[in-house]
């Protein structure tokens with residue numbers, strides 16, 4: 001692979017006798033990987049693929065999955081390059097925590113964090129770029145999150161609204177992308193020898209805002225997919241010098257990971273606690289990860305006001321009537337908020353914000369039509385554990401469903417006409433409306449495609 005000459009010269013110098021192996025790795029094939037979602041069912045097709053486990057992740061595997069397969073569309077698997085899985089593993093949140101993913105699209109790390117939050121606590125997942133936030137929304141929807149708010153804000157805008165609020169913040173920083181040259185050679189187009197320094201300036205701005213949002217005792221996880229010391233060791237050295245309240249926590253180095261290199265920055269030995277991933281030393285692309293703990297006794301954390309319910313009396317009646325047909329009295333840990341005709345369930349832990357650009361204030365529950373409530377696709381995908389009425393369909397019926405067709409089912413004994421979550425191989429795949437033995441199709445029009453056994457094979 002033809003690498004930029006200045007890149008080669010830089011790393012020949014930095015890596016010394018390791019340089020030939022490093023450059024040779026650029027001509028090796030890229031490792032593919034996928035994660036399974038522990039909050040969803042595991043299908044037989046998944047089990048057949050879960051043979052070569054990524055050693056540092058209990059939910060990660062080497063191998064490739066098909067984006068059109070049932071398991072992907074229903075959020076049971078997520079395609080992710082194996083090295084990128086280290087970030088979610090080192091960032092691993094505890095149940096109930098308030099977590100911020102500050103640079104989140106398209107959502108690889110966000111879906112990983114969701115796997116460990118198990119629908120508890122709060123995940124605020126943010127993407128500054130309005131064009132990229134849609135993909136983040138799609139992945140959060142597929143993963144079936146009920147504890148997530150998606151914002152489309154700058155780090156400074158978020159920091160104004162949510163000071164010292166989070167237990168854990170992930171900054172998966174925009175970077176010079178050198179670690180992705182092998183996987184995505186187009187990344188080289190943007191690169192010149194000054195690019196890492198320009199990226200570092202932006203990373204310092206992002207980190208300056210991120211530190212304002214951590215609770216004392218909270219954790220900050222910083223990651224890049226570049227080899228550039230300016231954005232890796234030097235960024236962490238700058239942070240430790242600027243904010244003495246931060247300390248690096250030691251990350252275990254396994255499966256070919258190596259310690260970060262103090263002599264590529266200011267010599268601070270603490271930097272060895274961070275991790276570097278080199279493609280010539282492990283099965284994956286280039287990454288850098290550091291985990292910091294914030295210890296500051298002087299910070300006064302002000303209480304945050306939680307979001308209140310907001311919906312008109314008529315809307316409340318329609319929602320209650322819908323819940324009654326579903327046989328449940330309420331959905332746990334969600335505050336109802338109508339935005340026009342759309343009803344959202346806002347995670348109960350979400351505080352009031354005033355000037356934040358919010359892309360999704362929570363889980364979209366559905367839409368108020370004239371005299372009825374129509375449940376959303378997102379609610380069906382997030383329905384694991386909610387005990388909503390369901391109808392089991394087979395793979396042929398699922399293919400008809402994603403193509404937008406109506407289809408026939410064996411009516412479950414005593415089943416009334418109305419909305420049902422359709423479940424295929426244990427996975428909720430969307431709503432259907434049962435009328436007699438016919439299922440009317442509520443699969444989103446924009447997602448429909450002609451599915452065959454071949455093109456939907458996992």
Ligand SMILES: C[S@@+](CC[C@H](N)C(=O)[O-])C[C@H]1O[C@@H](n2cnc3c(N)ncnc32)[C@H](O)[C@@H]1O
Nearest residue numbers: 103104105106107108109128129172173174206
């Ligand atoms: C490495 S990517 C994130 C990948 C994502 N975490 C994932 O795992 O799928 C970095 C993201 O930072 C965003 N970004 C760019 N400039 C930013 C800024 N000034 N503040 C915050 N995020 C920024 C980019 O739009 C991009 O989506």
